[in-house]
Amino acid sequence: MSRKMKNKVITNLLIERIASEGKCVGHHEGKVVFVSNVAPGDLVDVRITRGKSSFMEGEAVNFHEYSKDRIEPFCSHFGVCGGCKWQHINYDLQKTYKRQQVVDQFQRIAKVPIPEVAPILGSSETKYYRNKLDFTFSNSRWLTREEINSGEEFERNALGFHIPKMFDKIVDIEHCYLQGGISNDVRNSLREFALTNQLSFYDIRNQVGLLRNLIIRTTSTGQTMVIVQFGENDPESIPLVMEFLKTKFPKITSLLYVINTKGNETFHDLELVTYAGLPYIEEEMEGLKFRVGPKSFYQTNSKQAYELYKVARDFAELKGDEVVYDLYTGTGTIANFVAKKAKQVIGVEYVEAAIEDAKLNSKINGIENTLFYAGDMKDILNEDFIANHAKPDVIITDPPRAGMHQDVVNMLLRLEAPTIVYVSCNPATQARDVAFLAEKYQVERIQPVDMFPQTYHVENVVRLTLKS
Numbered sequence: 030m031s032r033k034m035k036n037k038v039i040t041n042l043l044i045e046r047i048a049s050e051g052k053c054v055g056h057h058e059g060k061v062v063f064v065s066n067v068a069p070g071d072l073v074d075v076r077i078t079r080g081k082s083s084f085m086e087g088e089a090v091n092f093h094e095y096s097k098d099r100i101e102p103f104c105s106h107f108g109v110c111g112g113c114k115w116q117h118i119n120y121d122l123q124k125t126y127k128r129q130q131v132v133d134q135f136q137r138i139a140k141v142p143i144p145e146v147a148p149i150l151g152s153s154e155t156k157y158y159r160n161k162l163d164f165t166f167s168n169s170r171w172l173t174r175e176e177i178n179s180g181e182e183f184e185r186n187a188l189g190f191h192i193p194k195m196f197d198k199i200v201d202i203e204h205c206y207l208q209g210g211i212s213n214d215v216r217n218s219l220r221e222f223a224l225t226n227q228l229s230f231y232d233i234r235n236q237v238g239l240l241r242n243l244i245i246r247t248t249s250t251g252q253t254m255v256i257v258q259f260g261e262n263d264p265e266s267i268p269l270v271m272e273f274l275k276t277k278f279p280k281i282t283s284l285l286y287v288i289n290t291k292g293n294e295t296f297h298d299l300e301l302v303t304y305a306g307l308p309y310i311e312e313e314m315e316g317l318k319f320r321v322g323p324k325s326f327y328q329t330n331s332k333q334a335y336e337l338y339k340v341a342r343d344f345a346e347l348k349g350d351e352v353v354y355d356l357y358t359g360t361g362t363i364a365n366f367v368a369k370k371a372k373q374v375i376g377v378e379y380v381e382a383a384i385e386d387a388k389l390n391s392k393i394n395g396i397e398n399t400l401f402y403a404g405d406m407k408d409i410l411n412e413d414f415i416a417n418h419a420k421p422d423v424i425i426t427d428p429p430r431a432g433m434h435q436d437v438v439n440m441l442l443r444l445e446a447p448t449i450v451y452v453s454c455n456p457a458t459q460a461r462d463v464a465f466l467a468e469k470y471q472v473e474r475i476q477p478v479d480m481f482p483q484t485y486h487v488e489n490v491v492r493l494t495l496k497s
């Protein structure tokens with residue numbers, strides 16, 4: 030962007046439509062302007078923050094007119110927290126926009142013939158739908174402009190979510206509408222207990238402090254896992270905290286802690302201590318049990334995960350005699366979910382602990398026709414692997430947001446499985462991969478699924494069939 034444009038304010042910009050990543054677009058002097066935290070139909074003044082020769086980015090600094098489609102956000106933290114960016118848009122429109130994103134990405138990026146994109150499968154629950162939340166303790170609570178301007182002294186310890194793009198600022202959460210059960214109560218009680226007992230909240234910048242992070246996981250079967258991360262090994266205070274949680278919340282079925290003095294909050298490489306209850310929780314789907322350990326991935330909207338898996342299974346059109354590859358299998362949930370309808374299912378996944386869970390989940394459900402392998406997809410899925418296993422009739426692939434590595438796409442083209450079911454949480458990378466697969470495949474069905482109401486995220490399932 031020319032230096033002149035930076036910080037320039039464009040007045041009376043009409044926000045026309047939603048673009049990707051939840052941003053909206055308007056046009057100014059023939060250029061696209063991307064704006065965050067607005068809604069189609071808003072008329073705003075926009076301060077330009079960034080831009081290239083063909084587009085600009087900016088933030089709304091003044092609203093002349095609000096879109097008639099806006100609704101009142103229900104959460105007091107809306108706008109600061111960044112967790113539910115679309116609460117100001119009614120749910121029907123959220124669904125319309127999400128479906129439109131899929132259409133746009135396939136038209137703009139895949140540029141291949143596509144069938145009519147099915148209406149998005151909405152989530153039956155639009156609040157309290159998440160089964161996992163991750164809260165951070167901080168001694169640097171985010172203060173509102175009013176608080177700063179008041180000149181008063183405020184409590185600076187906080188337990189809540191990161192402010193977008195500010196790694197050390199935490200918004201203190203009083204009520205979060207994303208997770209039900211005892212989640213809000215556990216978080217608020219633990220904060221209160223820590224403040225009363227003058228336990229230290231983590232100093233993210235200097236990496237010191239006792240209380241670092243709190244993870245709460247719930248299941249549709251009513252179980253709750255709570256994991257407390259401590260930033261220091263304090264043998265007096267740790268049992269104090271854990272005993273408080275154990276006594277106050279008998280509904281916690283799995284109470285764990287971990288001492289993490291590393292530079293980051295991830296604990297996949299650390300040992301967790303089970304303080305009370307079991308070291309796992311169990312989710313259930315069509316009578317199948319899925320054991321979820323503290324380090325295991327499980328789709329975060331359990332009810333909607335079931336809908337998503339049913340779409341994937343329908344798109345696979347299994348008759349019972351197929352060999353299915355489930356790529357990026359995680360804890361083998363899809364693999365085990367479709368196993369009854371296939372001859373054999375082979376799951377591949379990067380995380381070894383997840384593969385251990387996948388095997389365990391087959392075992393506890395009496396499923397004997399699954400095989401699981403751990404490793405990087407592009408390395409595992411090679412000529413040797415293909416030579417040593419039956420060729421797939423159906424490939425189900427569910428990669429992370431970045432999509433599939435080019436080597437994996439090339440291997441799928443060599444494998445020539447009659448059907449590929451591509452599940453994705455990022456239609457842009459999915460459309461990119463589909464463009465490559467179009468060399469041999471045609472797109473037969475497209476079904477968006479809403480896993481995350483109140484956010485711009487959209488899950489999408491595509492059925493591809495080998496061209497004759």
Ligand SMILES: C[S@@+](CC[C@H](N)C(=O)[O-])C[C@H]1O[C@@H](n2cnc3c(N)ncnc32)[C@H](O)[C@@H]1O
Nearest residue numbers: 357358359362378379380404405406427428429
């Ligand atoms: C979107 S999740 C899918 C999980 C699973 N299908 C489910 O529904 O629970 C993507 C998975 O891909 C795995 N993954 C990411 N990169 C990988 C790679 N290069 N090779 C193999 N697996 C990878 C992640 O660990 C994660 O479990």
